[in-house]
Amino acid sequence: MMMRLVLMCCLCCFVLGCTKDNNEGQSTIRFWHFWSEPAQRKALEAIVRRFEETHPGVHVELTALQWSDGKSKLHLAFNAGTQPDVLHLGSDWLAEFAEAGVLDTISSGVDTDIQFGPYAIPWFVNARALVQWTGSHPTYKWGLCATDPHNVIKRTLPLLWRWGAPQFYTRMPLQSDMDEKLVYALDSLRLVAHDHALIVPSRDLDQSFLRGEVYQMYTGSWIMGMAKEQGITSYRVEPTVSILNGDVLCATKKSTNKKLGHALARFLASRGIANMFTDSVVDAGLSVQEIDRYWVDHSEDGIPWFGFFDTLKESVPVATSATLLDAEPIIEDMIVRCYDATSIDDVRRIVRDARSRLQ
Numbered sequence: 001m002m003m004r005l006v007l008m009c010c011l012c013c014f015v016l017g018c019t020k021d022n023n024e025g026q027s028t029i030r031f032w033h034f035w036s037e038p039a040q041r042k043a044l045e046a047i048v049r050r051f052e053e054t055h056p057g058v059h060v061e062l063t064a065l066q067w068s069d070g071k072s073k074l075h076l077a078f079n080a081g082t083q084p085d086v087l088h089l090g091s092d093w094l095a096e097f098a099e100a101g102v103l104d105t106i107s108s109g110v111d112t113d114i115q116f117g118p119y120a121i122p123w124f125v126n127a128r129a130l131v132q133w134t135g136s137h138p139t140y141k142w143g144l145c146a147t148d149p150h151n152v153i154k155r156t157l158p159l160l161w162r163w164g165a166p167q168f169y170t171r172m173p174l175q176s177d178m179d180e181k182l183v184y185a186l187d188s189l190r191l192v193a194h195d196h197a198l199i200v201p202s203r204d205l206d207q208s209f210l211r212g213e214v215y216q217m218y219t220g221s222w223i224m225g226m227a228k229e230q231g232i233t234s235y236r237v238e239p240t241v242s243i244l245n246g247d248v249l250c251a252t253k254k255s256t257n258k259k260l261g262h263a264l265a266r267f268l269a270s271r272g273i274a275n276m277f278t279d280s281v282v283d284a285g286l287s288v289q290e291i292d293r294y295w296v297d298h299s300e301d302g303i304p305w306f307g308f309f310d311t312l313k314e315s316v317p318v319a320t321s322a323t324l325l326d327a328e329p330i331i332e333d334m335i336v337r338c339y340d341a342t343s344i345d346d347v348r349r350i351v352r353d354a355r356s357r358l359q
Helices: 002-024 038-054 070-080 091-099 151-162 180-194 202-210 222-229 258-268 273-280 291-297 303-314 324-339 344-358
Strands: 027-033 058-064 086-090 121-126 129-133 140-145 197-200 214-219 235-238 245-252
Touching: 027 258, 038 058, 038 258, 038 273, 086 091, 086 258, 091 245, 091 324, 121 258, 121 273, 129 303, 140 151, 140 180, 140 202, 151 180, 151 202, 151 214, 151 324, 180 197, 180 324, 180 344, 197 202, 202 214, 202 222, 222 303, 235 303, 245 258, 258 273, 324 344
Parallel strands: 027 058, 027 086, 140 197, 140 214
Antiparallel strands: 086 245, 121 245, 129 214, 129 235
16 A cells, blocks of 8 residues: 555656646747737637747737727736737837837848838738729718727828828828818818718728718728628729828837747748738738739739729828827817818817817
């Protein structure tokens, strides 16, 4: 009996020792991202599993954030010291976190002319394009976006540029371009809003367009995938100057797995791997490394795809500043209020109020 107890104790010690060694031999990388929808998460998980297969003993812990409250959660994490090792950001968010000193410099290893500075690896680029219905006569002349954070700017700013305020939101301080040019551009928007425009959240707007209810609006390249699924071809894309949106990958300065974190970021943005994601998630836009490949591979999608590609080539980035994210809801509120303005003097007061809030 004593001998059996001794053998059992030895066996337990051996098992516990092996378990301890296995745990010590495994490294965990925490990756926070904004691909929170089910199809997006599934596509990202599949790519991350490939990274784990090529890096035995490495586990990537994924955390999905929402654009609506992700910024607040990131601030809390950095303040508490619980920040991730790798972080997905929109290019317009980059300046705030870079200037806060929480990001690590990282070499991109990405062969592209599109760069976002020493703290980010360029991942995807996208732009909102002007789509026009070519089927039966729609009910609404325009589709305008309301209430959705970040989307009001992206779907409306190209119109303000076309209608007389081409520099607004492209440089800081924003107040310097909140002048009579912007007033007249917003008044044009007011007139459009009053003249048979549908004003609804982004997703409702896209569905209304595909039902043939809206003649024209600005939307992302995902509309092509939605149209293809429903067998819809009665639309075209008119290339115009729009906002160049970028998704970037960053490494955090206080990461305890910097080497592996950098490796994961470069892997996700590498040639071919990024395209696996965009092939599954059409609203991701275009991989910055493979734009030329997309031109060839998507030629069968016809004129709409080339319209998005041409829009992308004509698009420009918005202003870069650590304070831009705080200014965005003020600007979006200004735009939405102008939808319901009753006169150009009313628009002028709304602009003056927004300018005062920014100051």
